[in-house]
Amino acid sequence: MATHLVFLTICIFIDLSSQCSITGYPFENHLSSETPYRLVSNKSFYRIQYDGCTPKKIWMVIRHGTRNPSISKIEQINNRLPDIRDFILENDNLPNGFIKNRDLDLFQKWEPTLNAESKKKLTREGREEMLLLAERMQSKFPELFDNIYSNTSFKFKYTHTQRTKKSALYFVTGLFGKNNAKSVWFPEPLKNDPILRFYKSCTKWYKEVKDDPKLKRINKAFEQSAEMLKTLKVINERLNFSRVSSNLSADDVFLMYKTCAYETAWNKQSKSPWCSPFTEEELKVLEYAEDLELYWQDGYGHELTYKQACPAFSDMINMLISNETYPKVTAYFTHSGTILKMLAHLGLYKDSENLTATNYGKMANRKWRTSFIDSFGSNLAFISFKCNKNNKILTLHQEKVVRLPSCPNSDLCDIKEVISYYSESIEHCDLTSMCAI
Template sequence: MIYVLCAILFASMVTCYDQDYCFASEENPYLMYGTKTAYEFVHEKPRNPEAVPYCRPVQFWMLTRHGTRFPEKKAIYSMQHLPDLRDQIINNHERRRKGRLCSEDLENLRKWTLSVFQNQAKELANQGYDDLKFMARRFKSQFPTLLNQTYSQDLYEFRFTDSERTKASAIAFAEGLFGRSSGIYFPAAVKNDTLLKAYDNCPKWKEEVGNTNKTLEEKHLFQMGPQMQALLQNVSERLGFGYKLTFVQLDEMYDMCRFDKAWNVRNISPWCAVFSKEELHLMEYREDLEYYYRTGYGNEINVKLGCPTVKDLINRFSQMENQNLHDRIQPAGIFYFSHSAALHMTLARLGIAKDREHLTHNNYNTMKSREWRTSKIGPFASNLAAVLFKCDEGDRHRVIFYLGEHLVRFDGCNVGLCSWSYIKDKFSNIAEDCNLDFCYKDRSGTQQHLSISWLTVAAFVFTAFCRQTFI
């Protein structure tokens, strides 16, 4: 009963809100669009060169998601329905006198054209190239003694997955550091890469997490709930329809809204006018639920799959710590280009962005300040960077972590500055015990869901929700 009353209140508030609202003139739009958030809106702003007293940076390690890309083929095909839907919305307003979009928002929809094609599917967009190029320049200005050097294959290592968008992201990042045509060595992508795509080489994950409807259970239950049902009703009425649109149509509009904004960060995305700010919060949480269970803390398998990258980080810094004059020169920069799943799993293994309680379909109202927010931990070009410092006083080596260029404040560290011995002790067992043997045995499932019968949501399992957009 309480849920129903909340839904009624939410619907009435949105209706009143619509009367005077015009997205086109919104000075402070909500730009947190989950995994399709533009990096431009969430990264930390440039800072002065990092100064740690009596210390100098000696190694930079980074794992990053590719930059802004185009949708997968299935999504592009689905978006081809939008011109007809747009025409219906305009007809609803102008001929049927239904709908509540302001004239400016309606005119922006009228001018909108679909400008993405099948041959662009999953490729890096121009904005995606800029994401990585300018990120590199910011890191370079922050750590000039480490990253502002002439390129050498011994000093800088690049590695990416077997996809166009991660390779293009690596090229863009290298340009930001060294300029164009710098003779950068980019090794061929590793087949069956268990470092940067451990999840894709783990049968247990594919069978029990990645390709299962069970993973989407909390998302579907949230979708069935009063808040999302009220959202669907409100959007349908706002656009002038006398019936409820489908969630497939809702997703088409939402995806166009956020992709459009990610490609053109300075322009208004006309389809975002479809949603109120509170509705965008709800859509964001709906996607957070999916990724929490598909690639995050909601399943212990995901946490285990974060160990290869954590092991690599610990081993790299340990080798640098123990380097002597007769050893092979250790690289100053190690740069990995992968996908959101790899980054999310790494964060989970490190305990970053972990909430006190699990995200579920019925705790949206108490999780508004959650740590697991894909808009911040998994937007386009999201990244985790770690910098090892060698010091002349106090701890011999220290470490700073950055997530999206923001300081990561680990417990036990001083405002983000950590003793390397503390970090090494904290994660040494993970590095030493890391292997993927579990991927090939005991496929019984370890999902940390509440005990809810899947039968209650079976009717809501649509293939549209099974798009593997987590990469």
């Protein structure tokens, strides 16, 4: 079957890090899960079409848009970064080859702006991410995303958080307009939603994965690796901290890195001064530390982690194969942990070996790059197509086509092949027994 994708940016994520690059400052390539969606999204508004095929339904899971940090991170930014800023500004050895006068000007103007009340709230950038995502999806699939709201045609749901609720509200505003969005119905959010946040009720996962001391040991081992020790050394030398007893610690450097990421996400037009101390190579090391942690916490590190995503996967399959015409659109607003576990459940971005504290050098071209696969606003979409007498599924990640392992040579995958390939997930999805201690 001849296929035509009428949009310009096509990226099949086999080796994402080598096939898709983010343009702009080098630091924008390596911001891990705090990367703003504008840097990784397919910005095309062109309609997606395949010859002889008609889209029938779509199921989406969407990470909330760009948000503020947690309360603990806000406290660190407010309490520690002003001291580091003051030391930099009082340093007679600056500017140098890395820290320019313009960077010092940015440090001079920089002040912490967040308080406890703003913790994890959706930001202006996050609102825009959701508005534009909705508008583009409507342009890509006008047959599905009607601009007139119907409670029959659309099913929306968000988790028990401000950031997902606001993301959902701005998404529907992008679809229906500000006034019509007020009439959209949302169910009352659940504290531990079994589809949107399945892992919240998985006691075994918390005990054996998230709260397992081994995860902290893996993180600590990389913190003490040659790559990380070199990074700390050169940052201290570059900022002239090495001449005093109070060197920047690993926690300090990670705080600067995280602030660089957040402020890059919040501000399109201006560079964060906290990005200026880093070269791209050092950012790669810090990014790897993030990738390593999320690989073992939310990815391929433990079978239970991604197997428990079966309720969300089954919800998607059941919606797409149902003989019911409606709803045509299901859109769930959730979190990073759900997106990453779903990606691993599908078998996407799987490297030939595990990420470890000792194989940083070998994993330079890894597929598990959270800067690309887990940005703010990350989303997975599954679209069912009727192609003559056959039912097929198209999968999008970040609005770009991805090919499932069940059909590695085709964009559209026969639904029967998808069901056959993931039959274990569909037929043996007993979260109660899976998560029991």
